[in-house]
Amino acid sequence: MxxxxxxxxxxxxxxxxxxxxxxxxxxxxxxxxxxxxxxxxxxxxxxxxxxxxxxxxxxxxxxxxxxxxxxxxxxxxxxxxxxxxxxxxxxxxxxxxxxxxxxxxxxxxxxxxxxxxxxxxxxxxxxTEKYYLVESKGQRLRLPLNQTLYFSSDKRSVKAVTPEDQYTFYGKLSDLETELPDHFVRIHNRYLVNLKYVQSLQGNSVLIGEEELPVSRSCKQELAIAFAKYMLD
Missing domain, CATH: 3.40.50.2300 (Response regulator)
Structure with a gap:
């Protein structure tokens, strides 16, 4: 409804x-x-x-x-x-x-x-109804992309952050980047964010909820273009 x-x-x-x-x-x-x-x-x-x-x-x-x-x-x-x-x-x-x-x-x-x-x-x-399948803690989970704020990586481990929880699984951001919808954008070699939840661009960072994430110099221009395009869609 x-x-x-x-x-x-x-x-x-x-x-x-x-x-x-x-x-x-x-x-x-x-x-x-x-x-x-x-x-x-x-x-x-x-x-x-x-x-x-x-x-x-x-x-x-x-x-x-x-x-x-x-x-x-x-x-x-x-x-x-x-x-x-x-x-x-x-x-x-x-x-x-x-x-x-x-x-x-x-x-x-x-x-x-x-x-x-x-x-x-x-x-x-x-x-609606878009999911990404991951293996987390020995379980196969359907990660709801609509609720995912961002992904972060640490070596070969990826963490998906939602408003309610966090899920860690084996993988690489570069693979995620090619498999996820266009509104997931790389902002740093360690971060992939959902533009739906980006509240503002602040120089070398983005604000998602109350969390500030770094934006690398190489990603800054592409992020600004993607964010503007998403807002106009």
């Missing part, structure tokens, strides 16, 4: 957006649930108990605005697709720092909503 969120302090606009989303998702044959929040604080609290796939987030809200709300969301999780809703196009450039997928301008245009929704659905579909 798809879990969507509309976070906007104007009830009428929440209703308008909801109608378009419900109609389009019904036409696509999707099973879904749409939660509504009238402030960023309520959405952030709900993250403790719920996992959301797509979040439509108004930028201009009182107290915790949309950009600040998105920053809090990204500290907790990189999973949901965030789509900003705004009356002012100048705000949309702030979306890059929180990995926002796109933006929708008010007053709403149905065609734009549908287009952005389908892009989000495609990205979610691209990320």
């Amino acid at each position: 798809l879990n969507l969120v509309i976070c906007d302090d104007e009830r009428a606009l929440r209703n308008d957006l909801r109608k378009v989303l419900e109609t389009e998702l019904d036409l696509c044959g999707k099973t879904f649930k749409i939660a509504e929040f009238d402030c960023g604080e309520a959405l952030v609290r709900a993250l403790n108990d719920s996992a959301f796939d797509i979040i439509f987030l108004d930028i201009e809200m009182k107290d915790l605005d949309g950009v600040a709300t998105a920053r809090v969301i990204r500290k907790k999780t990189s999973a949901p697709e965030i789509i900003f809703v705004t009356s002012y196009p100048d705000f949309v450039f702030q979306g890059y720092e929180v990995q926002a997928l796109n933006y929708i301008l008010k007053p709403y245009q149905r065609e734009k909503i549908v287009s952005v929704l389908h892009t989000a659905l495609e990205r979610l579909g691209r990320d």
Whole structure:
């Protein structure tokens, strides 16, 4: 089931957006649930108990605005697709720092909503049910790539890091690099990262969650290009 969120302090606009989303998702044959929040604080609290796939987030809200709300969301999780809703196009450039997928301008245009929704659905579909088979601690495991933050290597040993656990197995990063999807990118001779979880590029390092990983000089340009391309896809 798809879990969507509309976070906007104007009830009428929440209703308008909801109608378009419900109609389009019904036409696509999707099973879904749409939660509504009238402030960023309520959405952030709900993250403790719920996992959301797509979040439509108004930028201009009182107290915790949309950009600040998105920053809090990204500290907790990189999973949901965030789509900003705004009356002012100048705000949309702030979306890059929180990995926002796109933006929708008010007053709403149905065609734009549908287009952005389908892009989000495609990205979610691209990320689902992809695994990498590894031998770890005598067991054959299906490593969920969608949840893998990065791989690190130490000689002939590779460690896969997820938000919940770590898995160590025999192998080489060079082999992984050729076998994994394109959004896994080499940043160092010891690190291969999932661009989905890269929050920012910081000179000679990348930020993934609260962890800072080094970027080698030879990988810096290729990483910047790959990250920009991933954000635009």
